[in-house]
Amino acid sequence: MKIFVEKSAFLKALSHGQSIVEKKTTVPILSHVLLKAEGDTLHLTTTDLDMSLQEAIPAKVDSPGEICVQANVIFDIVRKLSERSLIELEANPDNNQVVIKSGRSRFELSYLLSEDFPQLAETELTHTFEFSAAKLKKMIEQTESSMSIDEARYNVCGVFLHSVVKDGVTMLRAVSTDYHRMASVEFPAPKGAESIPEVIVGRKAILDIKKLLDVAEENVQLGLSENRIELVIQKDGYKGVFSSRLIEGTFPDYQSALEANHDKTLVVPREDFVKAVDRVGTVVSQNVRAIKVILKNNQAQLSVVSPELGSALEEMDVDFPYDDMVELCVNVKYLLDVAQTITEDEVEFFITNADSPVIVKGINNTQSTFVLMPLGVD
Numbered sequence: 108m109k110i111f112v113e114k115s116a117f118l119k120a121l122s123h124g125q126s127i128v129e130k131k132t133t134v135p136i137l138s139h140v141l142l143k144a145e146g147d148t149l150h151l152t153t154t155d156l157d158m159s160l161q162e163a164i165p166a167k168v169d170s171p172g173e174i175c176v177q178a179n180v181i182f183d184i185v186r187k188l189s190e191r192s193l194i195e196l197e198a199n200p201d202n203n204q205v206v207i208k209s210g211r212s213r214f215e216l217s218y219l220l221s222e223d224f225p226q227l228a229e230t231e232l233t234h235t236f237e238f239s240a241a242k243l244k245k246m247i248e249q250t251e252s253s254m255s256i257d258e259a260r261y262n263v264c265g266v267f268l269h270s271v272v273k274d275g276v277t278m279l280r281a282v283s284t285d286y287h288r289m290a291s292v293e294f295p296a297p298k299g300a301e302s303i304p305e306v307i308v309g310r311k312a313i314l315d316i317k318k319l320l321d322v323a324e325e326n327v328q329l330g331l332s333e334n335r336i337e338l339v340i341q342k343d344g345y346k347g348v349f350s351s352r353l354i355e356g357t358f359p360d361y362q363s364a365l366e367a368n369h370d371k372t373l374v375v376p377r378e379d380f381v382k383a384v385d386r387v388g389t390v391v392s393q394n395v396r397a398i399k400v401i402l403k404n405n406q407a408q409l410s411v412v413s414p415e416l417g418s419a420l421e422e423m424d425v426d427f428p429y430d431d432m433v434e435l436c437v438n439v440k441y442l443l444d445v446a447q448t449i450t451e452d453e454v455e456f457f458i459t460n461a462d463s464p465v466i467v468k469g470i471n472n473t474q475s476t477f478v479l480m481p482l483g484v485d
Contacts, residue, residue, distance in 0.1 A: 108172025108198040110144045114188055114209070116164040116345065117149070119322065121182040123347065124153030124160050126315055128178040136175060141224045142196070143173035152224070153178060158312055158351040159227050160319075165344045173221040174198050174205060181207070184214055229350060232330035232337060236299030238279070240323035240340075246281040246292045247317045249475050252444045254310050255285035262356030266313050268331075269305040270296050277301045282361055288441045289364055289478040290448075304333045307358055312336065312351035319347055364478045367464055371433060373402060373456040374426035374470065380454060381446045383409055383421050388439040390416040397482050398439040402458075403432040411439065434461050436482045445477045 121140065129137040141152040149166035152159065185194065188209045195208040198218065207214040247266070255263040267282040271293070279300050280293040296303075308316075316338055320327070323340045330337035338349040388398060392413040401408040407425045412418045427433075435458065446454055451469030458465055467477040 108142075108144050108174060108196070108205075109168075109170040110149055110196050111167040111169070112149055112164065112194050112196070114185060114190065114192045114194055117194060118182075118185045120151050120162045120164050120345070120347075121178070121185055123162065123315075123319060124151065124178055125182055126311070126318070127153045127155055127158050127160050129155050130179060136219060136223045136225065138177060138179070139175040139219055139224070140178040140181065141173065141175050141221060143221070144168045145171045152227070154225060154227060156225060157309075158315065158349070160315070160350075161227075161348045163346040170197075172198055175219040175221055175224050176205060176216055180216060184216075188212060227350070229337075230332055230335050232335065233332045234299060234303045235328060235330040236297045237326045238297050238300070238329050239294075240320050240325060240327045242294045243327065243329075244317065244320045246294075247313055247320075249292045249448050249477075250281050250283040250290045251313060251317070252448065253283040253285060253288050253290040253477075254313065256310070257285070260286075261354060262307060262358055265307045265309040265354050267305070267307050267358040267361075268303070268336075270301055270303050279303075282358070284359065284361060284478075286359075287438065287480050288445070289361060290445075291361070291365060291476045293474055300329075303331050305358070306331060306333070306336065307354040307356060308336055309351065309354050312349075315351075316349060319349055322347070364464055365466075365476055367457075367459070367466060369457040369459045369463075369466065371427070371429055371458045373407070373458060375407070375423070375454050375456070377446060377449060377452055377454045377469075379423060381443065383423055384439065384443050384446065387411050387419045387421050388443065390419045391439050392416070395482075396438050396440055397436050398442060400435040400437070401432060402427045402429075402435070404428070404430060433458060435465060436461065437465065437479045438482060441479055445479065448477070449475070 143150040148163050151162045192209045198205045204215050205218050250266050271278050271280050277296040278293040279296040282291045324342045328339040334353050336351050340347045387409045390413050391411050399410045408422050410420045445467050449469040453470035455468050455470050465479045
């Protein structure tokens with residue numbers, strides 16, 4: 108195998124696979140990237156047996172062939188080469204070494220045979236459809252922070268993707284929760300997605316899809332079955348096919364949290380509110396990350412008390428036209444995450460009492476809904 112490839116395209120493709128390959132594994136081949144040269148294309152494949160990424164980039168192929176190279180090592184080499192450089196790769200089957208040359212730099216790496224690389228067995232997809240890359244990215248950005256990292260609760264370690272009918276319109280909805288907070292984002296379902304199966308896409312897969320969307324055109328192709336999701340991206344000679352096994356389990360019933368009754372609303376200017384919460388949260392305790400919010404007559408008082416560090420208090424003008432005082436106590440990090448995720452100029456809170464979940468939305472936003480569970484008021 109002998110090829111010439113541009114650094115920028117090669118580096119970008121290698122970077123996508125870094126989070127997929129197993130860096131610490133008892134199966135050495137899983138830490139490798141499969142390089143296959145044919146025609147005028149270099150194909151790159153990485154897998155951890157649950158997820159896989161197949162990419163194709165333009166290349167000048169003098170001699171076709173395929174080899175497996177340590178993924179993190181070749182990534183570091185290419186990353187450190189001169190910018191805008193042309194990279195030459197030539198494999199020597201006599202000693203199983205691949206020579207990498209660029210400018211005045213030369214490297215020799217051992218490689219494994221392509222026959223050792225696992226075959227990607229993929230189940231048939233029952234639903235395929237095109238979807239806006241921008242909308243898919245927004246779904247991920249607004250749900251990723253609510254995904255659980257507790258592997259004992261594996262059924263919430265990801266995003267619940269499904270279709271729902273709302274006001275006579277079929278919507279594609281993504282939901283995540285760690286039982287302390289929840290996020291829900293929805294858009295009108297594109298053609299082909301109206302009756303998709305209810306699936307849970309794992310945390311690692313969600314973050315890899317988000318990374319790949321940075322190179323996507325306006326639309327991407329999504330495919331689903333009951334146990335697999337596939338994403339196809341094409342742009343300027345690049346093609347990426349990401350596939351992942353889905354989480355087996357039942358996502359908790361979340362609908363009642365979205366439909367909870369409330370009798371008071373609070374509207375705050377987002378930017379000022381984020382800064383105030385951030386300032387007050389500077390002295391929050393690492394053990395109890397609680398912020399108290401006292402609301403009455405268009406005034407909000409934000410306060411934090413930390414046995415280790417001290418206390419903080421800040422007042423601000425808000426839209427809360429009620430004489431009855433309401434006290435809320437929530438996790439300061441979760442509150443800040445939600446407020447920073449929302450892009451509208453104003454944030455709207457739907458409140459019942461101190462013991463009830465708080466529903467949060469960007470003003471006039473019907474697509475995204477966030478829920479914060481109370482910590483209780485002392």
